[in-house]
Amino acid sequence: MSTTAESRQPVMSIRNLSVCFDTAHGPVHAVDDVSLDVGPGQTVGVVGESGCGKTTMALATLGLLPQPAGRVTAGEVLVDGRDLLTLGRRELCRVRGAEVAMVFQDPMSALHPAQSILAQVTEAVRTHALDLSASAARERAVDLLELVGVADARARGRAYPHEWSGGMRQRAMIAMAVAHRPRVLIADEPTTALDVTVQAQVLELLQTLQDEHDLAIVLISHDLGVIAEMADRVVVMYAGQVVESSTATDVFARPRHPYTAGLLASLPRLELEGQPLPAIPGSPPNLVDPPAGCAFHPRCGLRQGRRRCVAEVPVLREIGGVGQCAACHYAEELHSGTGATAVGVGVRP
Amino acid sequence: MTTTEAREAVAAHSEASSSEPTELLRVEDLVTWFSRGRGIPPVRAVDGVSLSLHKGEALGLVGESGCGKTTLARTAVRLIEPTAGRIWFKGQDITEHGRRQLAPVRRSLQMVFQDPYASLNPRMTAGEIVAQPLRIHHRYRHAGGRAKVAELFELVGLDPDHLGRFPHEFSGGQRQRIGIARALVLDPEVIVFDEPVSSLDVSIRAQIINLLADLRDELGLAYLFIAHDLSVVRHIADRVAVMYLGVIVETGERRAIYQQPMHPYTQALLAAVPIPDPSRRDRARPLAAGELPTAARPPSGCRFRTRCWKADDRCACEPPELMDRFDHGHPSACHYAAPREAVER
Structure with missing residues (x-):
């Protein structure tokens, strides 16, 4: 999967994207110089905690930032050599849903509460196929719902969103998102609101759709487990920046940034039963007043009082293998002696 | 639901671990239905559950949203009136206790809620929030007043200098610490945690866990720990009860549940937990089909049968009893209960 996908041209390329919010407390740099590529049939997982900028990045790619507070200050989002950020409103509407589609975390607030599900899926079908007759669009909507695993869609589609369960609503969202066979699907925490057994079903659905249509997926999640199950490549974000970017195998087997290593080490697991978890101290920074230098330095076990971490912002650089990047001055120390114990890497399975 | 056999099995099991009367909280055949008006079937949120919690023990109550775990916990601490069944606290039947009689019970039986944003009054300072249980029980002065509150702040890892701050000035993890301090201030014996880390960031979760x-070790507390996240329960609980649509489908020592789940639902639940290791992606795992049916009209026979890969005609007519089928102190409620390869992380 990943080997063939990676050798191909990316379908979507986010280049050096920066987003700033003007707030009452001053400008907040929610996304800072973020780049990622996603190829056909490939899943790129974006992982990070709340407030790290992962959703803002996704919204910015499709011109969906809340206005007027949010603005893109730099960067480009290339799809087929076209920069989405320079497109006019009308052109952008032609891209949204047709080439790049999005699935949101909370299907209840993303759906219209007073329209039947089938009507909403039909509307999504007609958005980019205006020549389609109402009945043909409805047939297509029924097919789509059945494709995403809604049995007896014609009858059940007459129901309103509140009559459907969370898992079913998310299936309806996915049906709308894939209505026009987009090449890229941005899924922002698509299973966070769902129970684990239903989450497993929805993830499997995304996988099936990807395999059938060579879909490129950007999967945003705070859940390292979900990312590990789905992603070919992983981008780890912290305080608006990419701190690590690698193949999923490398990130989970040999994390190169102390934040990634710390997150993985702090997960409850078998070998640590009855022992304290190696937790990352402190909490994520407030981006109104981010720490100087490396944003992670106040919580970092690898820093050990060194000045460089406060004085100099680390750049994302290749370390370890090809295509494995981390933004840490001392990333090399992570898997050697003292560094490893400092962030709890030594106790990883 | 639960038969004499099952109760005996559970009782025999708990007796084996200790002969002293160490039982703090016990519910028997507990039923909580929510009526929705005449002619509409009630929601059978809890439909015949027996459980017990012993001194110093942490019992994990696991299940998906809508399975009735929160209702069960709230009924057990008498925040919701039971429809049927009995509740005992330290050998005393508290099912019929009035408000006044419940006061001493409530002092020893505290609760921590899921959402640290919704469960703290935004117009009270953190210090007032933590002091409030003392005031309600007229113990503020007796317990040491502000000094006691400051002591609690330190115990849960908060800075006592921040007593005068309001909830919005704290982060999510710190707010949950305030909620924990509030639950501890009356020196309880039992704390019920309703998904205490679910709304926290990944890096903060480990701190709270x-x-x-630490608090349990230090203060000898007993926990009833509700969660949908099996990995968190695994880290905290000594014993685990798995709940599905109002009933307990499997219960046992933590190790037994995680390493040798017997009920298909437990197996599916464990298998559905994503594992943070890409090399284990292709593991074989049973998938529960469909979704949780409505608790107003639970399926006949076994409630899990509509999603189960083992279900047959027998499951549709005969409700399986929660019993120790293999004589290893690990009761399950499935006609075809059988061990499956451990699903570990």
Whole structure:
């Protein structure tokens, strides 16, 4: 999967994207110089905690930032050599849903509460196929719902969103998102609101759709487990920046940034039963007043009082293998002696 | 639901671990239905559950949203009136207790809620929030007043200098610490945690889990720990009860549940937990089909049968009893209960 996908041209390329919010407390740099590529049939997982900028990045790619507070200050989002950020409103509407589609975390607030599900899926079908007759669009909507695993869609589609369960609503969202066979699907925490057994079903659905249509997926999640199950490549974000970017195998087997290593080490697991978890101290920074230098330095076990971490912002650089990047001055120390114990890497399975 | 056999099995099991009367909280055949008006079937949120919690023990109550775990916990501490069944606290039947009689019970039986944003009054300072249970029980002065509150702040890892701050000035993890301090201030014996880390960031979760483990060691508390996240329960609980649509489908020592789940639902639940290791992606795992049916009209016979890969005609007519089928102190409620390869992380 990943080997063939990676050798191909990316379908979507986010280049050096920066987003700033003007707030009452001053400008907040929610996304800072973020780049990622996603190829056909490939899943790129974006992982990070709340407030790290992962959703803002996704919204910015499709011109969906809340206005007027949010603005893109730099960067480009290339799809087929076209920069989405320079497109006019009308052109952008032609891209949204047709080439790049999005699935949101909370299907209840993303759906219209007073329209039947089938009507909403039909509307999504007609958005980019205006020549389609109402009945043909409805047939297509029924097919789509059945494709995403809604049995007896014609009858059940007459129901309103509140009559459907969370898992079913998310299936309806996915049906709308894939209505026009987009090449890229941005899924922002698509299973966070769902129970684990239903989450497993929805993830499997995304996988099936990807395999059938060579879909490129950007999967945003705070859940390292979900990312590990789905992603070919992983981008780890912290305080608006990419701190690590690698193949999923490398990130989970040999994390190169102390934040990634710390997150993985702090997960409850078998070998640590009855022992304290190696937790990352402190909490994520407030981006109104981010720490100087490396944003992670106040919580970092690898820093050990060194000045460089406060004085100099680390750049994302290749370390370890090809295509494995981390933004840490001392990333090399992570898997050697003292560094490893400092962030709890030594106790990883 | 639960038969005499099952009760005996559970009782025999708990007796084996200790002969002293160490039982703190016990519910028997507990039923909580929510009526929705005449002619509409009630929601059978809890439909015949027996459980017990012993001194110093951490019992994990696991299940998906809508399975009735929160209702069960709230009924057990008498925040919701039971429809049927009995509740005992330290050998005393508290099912019929009035408000006044319940006061001493409530002092020893505290609760921590899921959402640290919704469960703290935004117009009270953190210090007032933590002091409030003392005031309600007229113990503020007796307990040491502000000094006691400051002591609690330190115990849960908060800075006592921040007593005068309001909830919005704290982060999510710190707010949950305030909620924990509030639950501890009356020196309880039992704390019910309703998904205490679910709304926290990944990097903060481990801090709170560690805090809960430390407090239990230090203060000898018993925990009833509700969660949908099996990996968190695994880290905290000694014993686990798995709940599905109002009933307990499997219960046993933590190790037994995680390493040798017997009920298909437990197996599916464990298998559905994503594992943070890409090399284990292709593992074989049973998938529960469909979704949780409505608790107003639970399926006949076994409630899990509509999603189960083992279900047959027998499952549709005969409700399986929660019993120790293999004589290893690990009761399950499935006609075809059988061990499956451990699903570990």
